Amino acid sequence: xxxxxxxxxxxxxxxxxxxxxxxxxxxxxxxxxxxxxxxxxxxxxxxxxxxxxxxxxxxxxxxxxxxxxxxxxxxxxxxxxxxxxxxxxxxxxxxxxxxxxxxxxxxxxxxxxxxxxxxxxxxxxxxxxxxxxxxxxxxxxxxxxxxxxxxxxxxxxxxxxxxxxxxxxxxxxxxxxxxxxxxxxxxxxxxxxxxxxxxxxxxxxxxxxxxxxxxxxxxxxxxxxxxxxxxxxxxxx
Amino acid sequence: xxxxxxxxxxxxxxxxxxxxxxxxxxxxxxxxxxxxxxxxxxxxxxxxxxxxxxxxxxxxxxxxxxxxxxxxxxxxxxxxxxxxxxxxxxxxxxxxxxxxxxxxxxxxxxxxxxxxxxxxxxxxxxxxxxxxxxxxxxxxxxxxxxxxxxxxxxxxxxxxxxxxxxxxxxxxxxxxxxxxxxxxxxxxxxxxxxxxxxxxxxxxxxxxxxxxxxxxxxxxxxxxxxxxxxxxxxxxxxxxxxxxxxxxxxxxxxxxxxxxxxxxxxxxxxxxxxxxxxxxxxxxxxxxxxxxxxxxxxxxxxxxxxxxxxxxxxxxxxxxxxxxxxxxxxxxxxxxxxxxxxxxxxxxxxxxxxxxxxxxxxxxxxx
Amino acid sequence: xxxxxxxxxxxxxxxxxxxxxxxxxxxxxxxxxxxxxxxxxxxxxxxxxxxxxxxxxxxxxxxxxxxxxxxxxxxxxxxxxxxxxxxxxxxxxxxxxxxxxxxxxxxxxxxxxxxxxxxxxxxxxxxxxxxxxxxxxxxxxxxxxxxxxxxxxxxxxxxxxxxxxxxxxxxxxxxxxxxxxxxxxxxxxxxxxxxxxxxxxxxxxxxxxxxxxxxxxxxxxxxxxxxxxxxxxxxxxxxxxxxxxxxxxxxxxxxxxxxxxxxxxxxxxxxxxxxxxxxxxxxxxxxxxxxxxxxxxxxxxxxxxxxxxxxxxxxxxxxxxxxxxxxxxxxxxxxxxxxxxxxxxxxxxxxxxxxxxxxxxx
Numbered sequence: 001x002x003x004x005x006x007x008x009x010x011x012x013x014x015x016x017x018x019x020x021x022x023x024x025x026x027x028x029x030x031x032x033x034x035x036x037x038x039x040x041x042x043x044x045x046x047x048x049x050x051x052x053x054x055x056x057x058x059x060x061x062x063x064x065x066x067x068x069x070x071x072x073x074x075x076x077x078x079x080x081x082x083x084x085x086x087x088x089x090x091x092x093x094x095x096x097x098x099x100x101x102x103x104x105x106x107x108x109x110x111x112x113x114x115x116x117x118x119x120x121x122x123x124x125x126x127x128x129x130x131x132x133x134x135x136x137x138x139x140x141x142x143x144x145x146x147x148x149x150x151x152x153x154x155x156x157x158x159x160x161x162x163x164x165x166x167x168x169x170x171x172x173x174x175x176x177x178x179x180x181x182x183x184x185x186x187x188x189x190x191x192x193x194x195x196x197x198x199x200x201x202x203x204x205x206x207x208x209x210x211x212x213x214x215x216x217x218x219x220x221x222x223x224x225x226x227x228x229x230x231x232x233x234x235x236x237x
Numbered sequence: 238x239x240x241x242x243x244x245x246x247x248x249x250x251x252x253x254x255x256x257x258x259x260x261x262x263x264x265x266x267x268x269x270x271x272x273x274x275x276x277x278x279x280x281x282x283x284x285x286x287x288x289x290x291x292x293x294x295x296x297x298x299x300x301x302x303x304x305x306x307x308x309x310x311x312x313x314x315x316x317x318x319x320x321x322x323x324x325x326x327x328x329x330x331x332x333x334x335x336x337x338x339x340x341x342x343x344x345x346x347x348x349x350x351x352x353x354x355x356x357x358x359x360x361x362x363x364x365x366x367x368x369x370x371x372x373x374x375x376x377x378x379x380x381x382x383x384x385x386x387x388x389x390x391x392x393x394x395x396x397x398x399x400x401x402x403x404x405x406x407x408x409x410x411x412x413x414x415x416x417x418x419x420x421x422x423x424x425x426x427x428x429x430x431x432x433x434x435x436x437x438x439x440x441x442x443x444x445x446x447x448x449x450x451x452x453x454x455x456x457x458x459x460x461x462x463x464x465x466x467x468x469x470x471x472x473x474x475x476x477x478x479x480x481x482x483x484x485x486x487x488x489x490x491x492x493x494x495x496x497x498x499x500x501x502x503x504x505x506x507x508x509x510x511x512x513x514x515x516x517x518x519x520x521x522x523x524x525x526x527x528x529x530x531x532x533x534x535x536x537x538x539x540x541x542x543x544x545x546x547x548x549x550x551x552x553x554x555x556x557x558x559x560x561x562x563x564x565x566x567x568x569x570x571x572x573x574x575x576x577x578x579x580x581x582x583x584x585x586x587x588x589x590x591x592x593x594x595x596x597x598x599x600x601x602x603x604x
Numbered sequence: 605x606x607x608x609x610x611x612x613x614x615x616x617x618x619x620x621x622x623x624x625x626x627x628x629x630x631x632x633x634x635x636x637x638x639x640x641x642x643x644x645x646x647x648x649x650x651x652x653x654x655x656x657x658x659x660x661x662x663x664x665x666x667x668x669x670x671x672x673x674x675x676x677x678x679x680x681x682x683x684x685x686x687x688x689x690x691x692x693x694x695x696x697x698x699x700x701x702x703x704x705x706x707x708x709x710x711x712x713x714x715x716x717x718x719x720x721x722x723x724x725x726x727x728x729x730x731x732x733x734x735x736x737x738x739x740x741x742x743x744x745x746x747x748x749x750x751x752x753x754x755x756x757x758x759x760x761x762x763x764x765x766x767x768x769x770x771x772x773x774x775x776x777x778x779x780x781x782x783x784x785x786x787x788x789x790x791x792x793x794x795x796x797x798x799x800x801x802x803x804x805x806x807x808x809x810x811x812x813x814x815x816x817x818x819x820x821x822x823x824x825x826x827x828x829x830x831x832x833x834x835x836x837x838x839x840x841x842x843x844x845x846x847x848x849x850x851x852x853x854x855x856x857x858x859x860x861x862x863x864x865x866x867x868x869x870x871x872x873x874x875x876x877x878x879x880x881x882x883x884x885x886x887x888x889x890x891x892x893x894x895x896x897x898x899x900x901x902x903x904x905x906x907x908x909x910x911x912x913x914x915x916x917x918x919x920x921x922x923x924x925x926x927x928x929x930x931x932x933x934x935x936x937x938x939x940x941x942x943x944x945x946x947x948x949x950x951x952x953x954x955x956x957x958x959x960x961x962x963x964x965x966x
């Protein structure tokens with residue numbers, strides 16, 4: 001199990017955003033976190049990345065304790081949020097260099113990685129263009145590549161597809177699945193219910209609690225429905 | 238017209254949502270006026286000095302005591318080794334050294350001149366000049382006390398006109414008012430307009446049925462209202478906390494203040510018409526205007542002391558004219574007939590700012 | 605170390621790529637320095653006076669020519685009634701009026717002469733100086749007819765700034781202010797900007813430490829500000845002939861300590877603010893207080909006691925003192941230990957607060 005979460009809680013004053021969630025994720029799985037806006041998905045993923053301190057509970061990420069070994073955790077995870085955290089005023093190449101450098105890549109290794117990313121995305125010629133000039137879909141792909149530049153064991157994706165058209169979304173999922181096939185565990189939050197089909201297992205969050213966790217097929221069978229949208233409708237009714 | 242009202246309402250909501258900034262926008266002028274109004278003066282107090290007394294007499298001791306007894310000067314040290322005099326100045330421990338000649342006590346009572354010397358730290362010329370003037374007075378007093386028969390009585394009387402007690406508040410408060418209003422108003426209007434551009438909302442607004450000038454008016458009116466409250470606060474503080482007089486007409490004062498306000502808002506619009514970036518607008522409005530408004534307007538340093546070129550330059554600083562107007566109405570109590578020049582320059586500058594902005598804005602729309 | 609270098613390189617690239625900001629960072633301070641150094645001046649070159657004569661005194665032509673001969677005064681006219689004379693004050697035409705009553709000469713000889721000086725205090729910063737110049741002048745003029753001279757002769761020497769030149773003092777001071785304004789504003793906006801565009805999360809999930817992060821923000825700005833300071837001093841020397849008597853190393857040591865304080869301060873604001881706008885406003889509040897209480901424009905000695913304490917708590921005050929002392933008086937480092945201790949202590953405190961204020965986790 002590469003992610004082990006036990007009774008994780010996050011409170012903001014009186015409000016409990018994440019209420020005692022527990023689950024485990026095996027290596028190489030695509031694990032989906034579904035829920036409406038405000039259900040606590042983003043708070044949960046931020047805790048697992050070390051962006052937000054848990055109020056109580058514990059978690060083990062890639063073999064390290066989330067709280068006491070946060071630096072080791074950080075070396076082994078990648079993160080990408082809906083905001084595509086690239087610097088608009090740096091070029092494509094400079095962004096890759098910068099983030100690669102933060103993860104302690106250097107010299108030949110960094111150059112090879114950079115070339116690979118540029119080739120893969122077909123941006124070799126544009127490597128000296130500012131990120132600002134890229135279309136949204138390309139920015140998103142670049143952000144994804146940058147988030148995996150240090151070959152993390154786990155990749156956390158916080159609503160990476162929000163605000164993108166369906167075709168781009170599908171292409172993006174192809175990349176995610178290819179990455180998972182390389183053995184990288186994917187932890188993804190989304191509020192697009194159809195995307196649940198791509199996940200090996202999904203958990204459904206309502207008001208900070210996980211109310212269901214299983215593979216999409218099992219859940220459908222259990223609840224006797226045909227689509228994931230119906231699962232959601234039935235559970236949250 | 239109806240759209241405009243909705244639009245203004247939306248702008249007010251933006252402003253009130255950011256409560257921290259709102260507190261600063263209202264609190265800042267009040268705090269600044271109070272803090273600086275009391276702190277800015279040109280009268281010296283507690284200037285540290287040292288004495289090198291070669292006379293070592295009762296007379297010289299009386300002189301030293303008299304200087305030390307004033308609020309202006311505080312005796313820090315007696316120097317006995319002349320080599321140490323310069324070090325006392327270099328190490329910043331005193332501002333001047335008073336050297337009393339050895340025959341001070343002997344020659345003085347016999348009608349000959351007693352000699353003293355002053356070593357002044359002129360690295361701050363302001364204090365150096367003041368120290369000399371204050372000491373001169375003290376020494377004149379001293380000789381009169383010691384030998385009342387020898388010294389002629391005053392033949393000169395002095396009348397400080399407009400500000401009989403030479404209160405520092407009279408000097409600095411009008412400048413503070415102009416300074417604070419310019420920066421805050423220009424800052425607010427320039428960022429509110431550039432924010433829309435930066436976030437790309439401007440296009441959305443432009444395809445709405447609102448006309449471009451309506452958009453600008455709608456964005457600026459809420460801040461104009463905030464600024465009017467600020468002006469009122471500042472004027473009331475000046476009157477009741479600092480005892481500024483109001484010798485002229487209140488109506489005229491209000492109208493001139495409104496004109497200046499309009500000018501500052503127009504300045505903000507002008508800044509935003511030259512840039513799309515909030516960062517740049519903020520830096521120009523705060524960092525760029527800060528020192529010129531402080532130094533070229535006559536707020537701290539009199540315009541008449543500047544070189545001719547800068548005197549012309551100070552004429553395009555709106556605050557210069559507003560300070561003259563404020564002092565004129567509040568202290569001198571003069572009417573509009575004496576202020577026509579300043580008022581028309583302010584009005585002209587305002588028109589200029591607005592017309593440049595409109596031109597810039599239209600060019601942008603054509604693209 | 606390599607991580608720090610990568611962070612610094614990124615900041616420098618961002619600064620130099622921002623075409624809108626470059627002129628504000630580099631050109632604006634130097635242009636303002638050159639212009640404003642001339643504006644900050646209490647030295648009176650020209651005093652406009654008029655005479656109000658109640659008695660058609662026959663020595664008016666003589667007094668007029670004396671006034672004209674003196675380079676400080678310009679005689680704007682002679683009036684014979686009060687309202688005309690005061691109208692000149694109201695219009696701001698004159699700074700002072702010399703009032704002579706109708707029996708001036710006769711009374712003067714019988715030692716009861718009365719002269720009245722009316723001083724315009726509207727531009728009040730200089731009214732004291734106008735008064736002392738004018739009364740000196742009148743005193744001298746009148747003592748031609750009267751042999752008494754003062755009993756105590758006070759001679760004075762203006763050390764370090766013989767001619768009481770304001771530029772000599774203002775250029776270093778204004779330079780310090782300009783550099784402080786630029787560096788505090790820029791750092792105050794910096795971190796909060798990353799928060800606004802969301803890149804801060806990406807940095808926070810990476811294994812960089814707080815110290816690297818704060819250092820990566822602080823060092824590039826310090827380098828730029830130090831460069832500007834040196835350039836400004838050089839320009840002051842070349843264009844205005846501002847002396848530099850002391851040791852440049854002393855200035856560099858103090859400049860680094862000072863920038864450590866100010867940049868940490870900017871970062872404290874930035875790590876705590878929610879929006880760039882808020883950060884700018886807060887930075888502005890403090891900067892104006894810093895400038896007003898720094899003793900540059902109105903000296904520390906003329907502030908009330910409570911304001912004196914504020915002034916001492918402000919880093920700008922100490923750095924301006926150091927700049928003046930080293931440049932004009934050649935004060936050696938060991939005589940400035942007090943300022944150095946204060947700057948280092950406040951730098952340490954603020955840097956710690958800035959580092960603690962930057963939270964990698966919410």
